[in-house]
Amino acid sequence: MLNPVDSPVPGRLTGVLFIDGAFRAGSGAALPVVNPATGQEVGTIPATQPDELNDAVAAARRAFKTWSRLNARKRADALHRLGDAIAADADAMARIMTAEQGKPVNEARGEILKLADACHFYAEEATRVHGEVVPNDQNGYQSLVLREPIGVVGAITPWNYPAELVGWKLCASLAAGCTIVIKPAELTPFTALAIAEKTLAAGIPAGVVNVVTGKGSQVGQALVEHPDVDKIAFTGSSAVGLHIQQSCTQVKRLSLELGGNCPMIVTQSADLALAVKGAARRGFRNAGQICIAVNRIYVARSLYEDFVRELGAAADKLTVADGLQTPDADLGAMASGEPLGKTQDHIADALAKGARLVAGGRAPEGEAYAAGFFFRPTVVADCTHDMKVMTEETFGPLIGVMPFDTLEEAIALANDTPYGLASYLYARDMVDIQTVSAGLDYGNVAINNVDAGIMNAPYGGRKQSGIGYEHGREGLLEYFNFKHVRLFH
Numbered sequence: 001m002l003n004p005v006d007s008p009v010p011g012r013l014t015g016v017l018f019i020d021g022a023f024r025a026g027s028g029a030a031l032p033v034v035n036p037a038t039g040q041e042v043g044t045i046p047a048t049q050p051d052e053l054n055d056a057v058a059a060a061r062r063a064f065k066t067w068s069r070l071n072a073r074k075r076a077d078a079l080h081r082l083g084d085a086i087a088a089d090a091d092a093m094a095r096i097m098t099a100e101q102g103k104p105v106n107e108a109r110g111e112i113l114k115l116a117d118a119c120h121f122y123a124e125e126a127t128r129v130h131g132e133v134v135p136n137d138q139n140g141y142q143s144l145v146l147r148e149p150i151g152v153v154g155a156i157t158p159w160n161y162p163a164e165l166v167g168w169k170l171c172a173s174l175a176a177g178c179t180i181v182i183k184p185a186e187l188t189p190f191t192a193l194a195i196a197e198k199t200l201a202a203g204i205p206a207g208v209v210n211v212v213t214g215k216g217s218q219v220g221q222a223l224v225e226h227p228d229v230d231k232i233a234f235t236g237s238s239a240v241g242l243h244i245q246q247s248c249t250q251v252k253r254l255s256l257e258l259g260g261n262c263p264m265i266v267t268q269s270a271d272l273a274l275a276v277k278g279a280a281r282r283g284f285r286n287a288g289q290i291c292i293a294v295n296r297i298y299v300a301r302s303l304y305e306d307f308v309r310e311l312g313a314a315a316d317k318l319t320v321a322d323g324l325q326t327p328d329a330d331l332g333a334m335a336s337g338e339p340l341g342k343t344q345d346h347i348a349d350a351l352a353k354g355a356r357l358v359a360g361g362r363a364p365e366g367e368a369y370a371a372g373f374f375f376r377p378t379v380v381a382d383c384t385h386d387m388k389v390m391t392e393e394t395f396g397p398l399i400g401v402m403p404f405d406t407l408e409e410a411i412a413l414a415n416d417t418p419y420g421l422a423s424y425l426y427a428r429d430m431v432d433i434q435t436v437s438a439g440l441d442y443g444n445v446a447i448n449n450v451d452a453g454i455m456n457a458p459y460g461g462r463k464q465s466g467i468g469y470e471h472g473r474e475g476l477l478e479y480f481n482f483k484h485v486r487l488f489h
C-alpha cells in the first residue's frame with residue numbers, strides 16, 4: 001500500500017488519495033508541494049479526477065449506513081484510539097507539517113497534540129448526545145426531539161492550521177455519526193494524509209474518512225456541487241466562503257469559518273506588560289497567519305507611546321528561522337509568497353499614508369533566508385482607518401497601532417470592519433471590561449488573555465467571518481438534523 005508518510009525516496013512524501021480505507025495513487029496530474037523555507041519540492045499530490053471524487057463520496061455514503069447506527073460508545077472508543085495514535089506520532093507528524101507549511105516544529109507539534117485532545121473531547125461528547133422530550137400541548141400526546149447525523153460531510157480546509165482545521169471537522173463528524181470527504185489545502189495536503197493514516201491505525205472502518213487532494217477551484221468546487229454531499233464544512237477566506245454559498249447547486253447545510261481582522265483594545269487601566277506580551281503572541285504566532293491574529297491595536301493615549309515602544313522591542317526579540325532546522329524558533333517561513341506579498345503591501349500602504357515603522361518591515365538578512373518566504377515581525381504605529389492594516393485582514397506578521405481618547409471611540413473603531421471573528425481587551429477596571437466587552441460585535445472576546453478559542457466553548461464568527469460554530473457542544477450540533485417525533489398514546 002502506498003503510504004503518504006514513508007516515501008521510498010528519503011526526504012520526500014508520497015502524494016496519494018485516501019478512499020474507502022486505502023491509499024491509492026490517483027490518475028490526475030501531479031501537483032508540487034513546496035517547503036516554503038527552502039523552495040524545495042517535498043513531494044507531489046494527485047489532482048483528484050471526477051471519478052475518484054465520486055468513489056470517495058460513494059464510499060462515505062456506504063459507510064454512513066453502518067457508522068451512523070454504530071453505538072455511541074464504539075464511535076467514542078474509535079475517536080479515543082485516533083487521539084492516542086496521533087499523539088504517539090506527534091514528532092513525525094509535526095515534521096511533515098513544518099516541511100509543507102513552514103511553522104517551527106515545536107509549534108507544529110503543539111498543534112498535533114491539540115488535535116489529539118480534540119479527538120478525546122469529541123469522543124466524550126459522542127456519548128452525551130441526547131434528544132429532548134418537550135412539554136405536551138394536548139393530553140395524550142408526546143413530542144420527542146431527536147438528533148440524527150446529517151450524512152456525508154465535505155470538509156474544505158486552509159493551509160494555516162493543517163491539522164486542527166481538518167481535525168475539528170473530522171472529530172465532530174465522526175462523533176455525530178457522519179462520514180467525511182476532506183479536501184485539504186493544496187499547499188498542505190500531507191498533514192491531512194498523515195491524519196488519514198492514523199484513522200487506519202485507530203481501526204476506523206473503511207469509507208468513514210476519505211481524503212481527496214487537488215486545487216480548490218476544481219476538486220473543492222466539485223465537492224461543493226456534488227449531489228450526494230449533505231453538508232459542506234468550510235474554513236478559509238470570506239471571498240471563497242461567499243463563493244461557495246452562492247455556488248451550491250442544491251440546498252445543503254453549510255458551516256463557514258471565514259476571515260478575521262481582529263482588534264485589541266488596551267485601556268488606561270490595563271496591565272501594560274501583560275498587554276504587550278499578549279499582543280506579540282497573538283500577532284506573530286504562526287507568522288501572523290491566524291484567522292484570530294491581533295491585526296490592529298487601539299491604545300489609550302496615556303499608555304500609547306510606552307505600549308508602542310514595548311511592543312516594538314518585543315517584536316525585535318523574536319527569532320525567525322527555518323522551522324525544521326530550528327524547532328524552537330518564534331517564527332518560521334510564511335506558507336507561500338501570497339501572504340508575504342500581502343504583508344509587504346499592507347506595510348507599504350501604511351507607511352505611504354503616514355504610519356511610523358517601529359519594528360521589522362523587512363526580511364531577515366543572510367544566506368539561510370534567501371530561498372524562503374521569511375519576514376521579520378513588524379509593528380507600525382500612528383495608524384489611521386484609511387490604511388489597509390486597520391481595515392483588511394493581513395494574514396502575516398504585521399500589527400498596526402493607533403491611540404484613542406474615549407472607550408466609545410475605541411469600540412467604534414474596533415467594530416469598523418466587515419469581520420466579526422475574535423477581539424481582545426486588556427483592562428483591569430470593571431467598568432472598562434463591561435463597557436467594551438458588551439460593545440464588541442464579535443463571536444469571541446478574550447479579556448486579559450489571547451486564548452479566544454478553547455475546545456469546550458463555541459468558536460465562530462459574525463458578519464463576513466462566517467456562519468456556524470466549531471468546538472463545544474454547539475460545534476457538534478452543526479453535524480445533526482433535528483427530527484420531531486409526535487406520539488399519540
Ligand code: TAP
Binds near residue numbers: 161186224421
Ligand atoms: P482560501 O483561499 O479561501 O482556501 C481555503 C480552502 O478552500 C482551500 O482548500 C482551497 O483550495 C479551497 N478553495 C478555493 N477555491 C475553492 C472553490 N471555488 N470551491 C471550493 N473550495 C475552494 O483560504 P486560505 O488562503 O487557504 O486560508 C486563509 C483564510 O482562511 C484567511 O482568510 C483566514 O482568516 C481564514 N481562516 C479562517 C479560520 C476560522 S476558524 N474562521 C481559520 C483559519 C483560516 P486551494 O488550497 O487549492 O486553493
